[in-house]
Amino acid sequence: MALLNEHFLKLKGSYLFSDIAKKVKAYQVTHPGEPIIRLGIGDVTRPLPQASIEAMHRAVDEMASSATFHGYGPEQGYDFLIETIIKHDFAPRGIQLSPSEVFISDGAKSDTGNIGELLRWDNSMGITDPVYPAYIDSNVMCGRAGTLGEDGRWSNITYLPCTAANGFVPAIPDHRIDLLYLCYPNNPTGTTLTRDQLKQWVDYALANDTLIIFDAAYEAYIHDDDVPHSIYEIRGAKKVAIEIRSFSKTAGFTGVRCGYTVVPKEVTAATLDDERVPLNPLWNRRQCTKFNGTSYITQRGAEAVYSPEGRAQVKETIAYYMENARTMREGLTRAGYRVFGGINAPYLWVQAPEGMTSWKFFDELLYRAHIVSTPGVGFGPSGEGYLRLTAFGKREDCEEAIRRIGRL
Structure with a gap:
């Protein structure tokens, strides 16, 4: 049975x-x-942007000829898109990434739900409250959230209230947690953290050996200069943070499905024997086992988003x-x-x-x-x-x- x-x-x-x-x-x-x-x-x-439509049409035409046909692609994504992402999304902000640190996916929701597979079920976790429901539900599925109380809170989750009373800025916990989810610009509240406020979270993570899952799906909507577009703009963040992004809300890919996740080679987790293990090769192994990659046609459309x-x-x-x-x-x-x-x-x-x-x-x-x-x-x-x-x-x-x- x-x-x-x-x-x-x-x-x-x-x-x-x-x-x-x-x-x-x-x-x-x-x-x-x-x-x-x-x-x-x-x-x-x-x-969709017209540039993406035209690029996808060209990609479809390629698929119609045996000379230019594309079958299985790399599970991590095609180099042409990865290199374009690094060039346009990170290099202008002084962030250096290698192509092996960027993983193309079918959207941010999948990666935010799947990234927890790299971690033990009994890690403590923290979330800003209110929060995108998928963060909690994906952790409930593996037992990490604990049990649900009558007050609507899960026993193994530290809730970090974001309300009008605190200006929607979550307070730094007074204890250490293993895993922290941050989403900025925030879904659902639409609020943001300044550079100094985000730095406090990175400093907390560095001091407490906390892993941050940073959802930056709405970074393209940022207008204020003091609001960082990437957590890696904060010194030390590459040691403690995984960043997830999406083409859905920027280029209209909600029905096409494309996003990407950055797993720096510096970010690690520990075994019970206190051995530090890099998460980058583990995420790569997970993707190679469970994911066949985002379609060639879709990735050509995403690449065109970065054209003039x-x-x-x-x-x-x-x-x-x-x-x-x-x-x-x-x-x-x-x-x-x-x-x-x-x-x-x-x-x-x-x-x-x-x-x-x-x-x-x-x-x-x-x-x-x-x-x-x-x-x-x-x-x-x-x-x-x-x-x-x-x-x-x-x-x-x-x-x-x-x-x-x-x-x-």
Whole structure:
């Protein structure tokens, strides 16, 4: 008889966004024909950059000829994309990486969920709260999160509250933890850390032998000079941090799937015998065993993002979404809501009216304004009393949503 990994039974019945989908479906059944504006899930609406489309067409043509056909590619990614990433994303910021430290993947979500396979199940861990649900759920699956308490917190997780009271800047723990997840610009709050604030976390990790998983999926939205685009801009970070990035929210690759993870050769973990083992070759071994690589066509499309034309087109797309964010932020503020984020990230974190829960606020917007949002409590206990809205919608939808909210 096959025995079950019973840690899966600890997971909630469904994923946050599945719960939202069920609520929206129920609403549509009782309100047929009512026009809904979807500002909940962080999916993009702008098309792929034209430079990527053209590059992918050329790649498809290559696949049509035996002379230029590409079969299995390298599990780590093609050199042409890896070298382009290093040249454009890191070298201009004074960050030196070797090609063997960059691993192309099918997106940031996969890597954030899979990276924990390199570590023992009994490592202690810390998360900012609220947090992207995949960080916790992937650790629940292997038993690392512990048991769920009645307060909605897992026993082996140190929660680092990010609320209006502390300016959404998590406090450094008063004890050591083994594994720490940071996401900046932050999903879901849309807030950021300054260079000095991020340096405090790197210093903590160096002093406490903590491994940081740094999710930088939204770095392209950063406008403020004092907000670092990469954790490796902080001295010493290559010894303690793995960085994960995505082409989804910058170049619209949500349906194409491409991202990458940086595992510096300096970053290590320990055995029970106190032997220090580099994680880079272990991640390489894991990928070679469980991943056949991102498609050649996709990687050619990603490479084109860095061409002069591609960079200009991506910049235009990001400006479009950030103008949505500005319009929504200002409109919500005029309507009397307290709003955070939306300056260096495409997310707005909206405080519910006093005494209203996240799900009640969600229902209020759905049934009275026909707007789909994401309840903040779905991202963790400290998200209670907030909603997340995305700026990834169409311009006219974002503007109409604000008009509807203003009429509530």
